[in-house]
Amino acid sequence: MSDQFYAMNGGDGSQSYTKNSSLQVYFNDRTSNDFNTLFALLPFERQYHAAGVPGSFHDRQLPMASLHFAYSSCTLHWLSEVPKEVMDHLSPAWNKGRILYYGDKKEVFNAYAHQFAKDLNSFLKARAQELVFGGLMALIFPCEPNPIKDISNILYLHSELLGSCLIDLAKKGLFDAAKVDSFNLPVYFTHPNELKALIERNEDFDIERMEILNNSTKHLTTNSKLFTGFIRALYEGLLKVHFGSEIMDELFKTYEEKVEESALLFSPNENSMITFVLLKCKRIS
Template identity: 75%
Template structure:
């Protein structure tokens, strides 16, 4: 899938990510105090101040998207670092801050920077490019942040698109169901992409630099993985099948479409980070998400959230002409389903704080 289709819906309209990203904001708000606490305890500002000859602290948000959420998170990080300098190094001037906002080249950076707070305590720069790859100079970053990003894969696993593979995902748009080969293909791709992400950040961060991750997860499986359910996306797949039956496109279109997302498990995530060896896990826990933002009380809001996330991918494959009918159908199915009885579905977020131990 071409990079240009990965972006969240841009602009300021009713179907934009800007207007439909309150669940992600809930995750960010749930992590605010933890991030402040960890910066206060773990960020070695004496080492940073001695090694930062220009007196500039650099921060990167990887997968920043277009909405205002990133600015709230960055402000929280800047204030926490500033407070630590004030408290611990009273004779040292608070440094200047440089913030890099990174996302794929297709991200709506125009909308992002139109929303940039006028009164802010940092300089801002956009860095277009895949967060799975290195984007900044060696050892140039002091704090990295990424929220609700790492479940996005660099690509759909090739096996699930191959008619001759045991992992061919006929009739489904993700790895739900009882086909272990499909799940294994997605899990392998996630492991590969996470390792690439960590390797890239390890090169960009200074030795001892910190990285805070907010990762969408599923609960650790109690039994086997053969009965995975992802209700909101299974429902979306069923809507595509319905439209194919109406003759709006050939059923083969559904067979050849898969979403490039994977929701890891806390135990799996921990094991993959430890296998990487570039970072030390300083803290890892499930966030108590803010229900004020996570709850989507009606089918219209929930549909808007899903549309803002996945419409770009769907348009590229099925065409823009069917989008309204697709999401009208989806809204009707959400209303008829039990999905909204559990509004926290797909809202489990694992917080991870990592310290870079690789000497670049």
């Protein structure tokens, strides 16, 4: 399901919504998304028109000044690409043996942070062209607490376990170990101070509101099978492209076993927080 949508009021373009207004809602996701499933799940009695807009949200997707409201929920931590430096064995940021920026290698962390800043700016520039002057955009980000003083404290156990499973399968000879060194997850979790500074650096939006939302510090499930299914749904597409589909069942069987042996599902995720930001477009198209 897409968790991006853009709304445009039809008719005379007025932003005052009445029962006679014609409201058009655009759902955005990558071209691989199953839009038919999305549309089948929309309420039959909805009071709006719906359309799908396939394509990356880092790029412009709609005509100039055609939107009054845009919304993105827990999506912008996905990067447009893995930072090139972390896959270059000649770079100080080479992320050998790991699939994310956990650990004490500052160069890897900085490469991810730089890519996030670049991608967020591209997203804001694209939406600023699509929104009318004064249009609103609501964004929800999964975040880390701020400030991050010691990067060695960064720990994403769910991805560290996944990385260890890949290493185990490489040791079994299912693929070359170099494949693990060249695989990294394209995700980055910002923190509120960093996020605020990056938005303020962009000249197309004003921050109308920004706050930390109440968020449970515990995982949604203590069932290792359900949790493994959740992680598989998140990352299997990326893993298939890089390692092939043949190893997926064994990979996630191994992952489930490691989750059961770890304290992952029984420890509160104290580093998890959700940040809400409401922006107003000040770009005059």
